[in-house]
Amino acid sequence: MSTYKLTPLEELRLEKKREREERNIASQRLSYQLQYLSDNWGSMITRGITSSMKTKFVETIDTLSSGNDYSVTPYVTRKRNPWVNLALSNLPLLGSVTWKLTKPAIIAFVLKKGTSLLFGRKKKKIKS
Numbered sequence: 634m635s636t637y638k639l640t641p642l643e644e645l646r647l648e649k650k651r652e653r654e655e656r657n658i659a660s661q662r663l664s665y666q667l668q669y670l671s672d673n674w675g676s677m678i679t680r681g682i683t684s685s686m687k688t689k690f691v692e693t694i695d696t697l698s699s700g701n702d703y704s705v706t707p708y709v710t711r712k713r714n715p716w717v718n719l720a721l722s723n724l725p726l727l728g729s730v731t732w733k734l735t736k737p738a739i740i741a742f743v744l745k746k747g748t749s750l751l752f753g754r755k756k757k758k759i760k761s
Contacts, residue, residue, distance in 0.1 A: 682730060686723060693719045 639647065670677075693716075 682726070685726065689719065689723055
């Protein structure tokens with residue numbers, strides 16, 4: 634029995650075909666992942682924020698219940714009230730989230746006030 638050997642040109646064509654199929658599969662996988670991200674980005678961000686806040690809250694509760702002397706966060710140097718430590722440690726996170734939520738409303742308010750100051754409303758004269 635003789636075995637058929639591929640010529641170098643046929644090997645290249647076969648490899649090119651395999652590479653094209655792999656590229657198509659990778660492209661489909663990437664488009665599926667991007668579609669998933671586009672559909673679920675809000676819930677993914679919300680889950681990330683809530684999990685980080687939950688972790689910080691659990692750490693603080695553990696610290697309060699165990700009565701340890703070490704500080705919960707690096708932001709606070711005083712060890713007076715652990716609830717203040719919790720609020721101050723989450724302040725950067727809460728501030729950034731609050732800013733992202735209120736920024737469009739503030740911009741709209743400033744633009745509305747600015748245009749009303751620049752162009753003003755003309756008062757209607759009442760005829761007597």
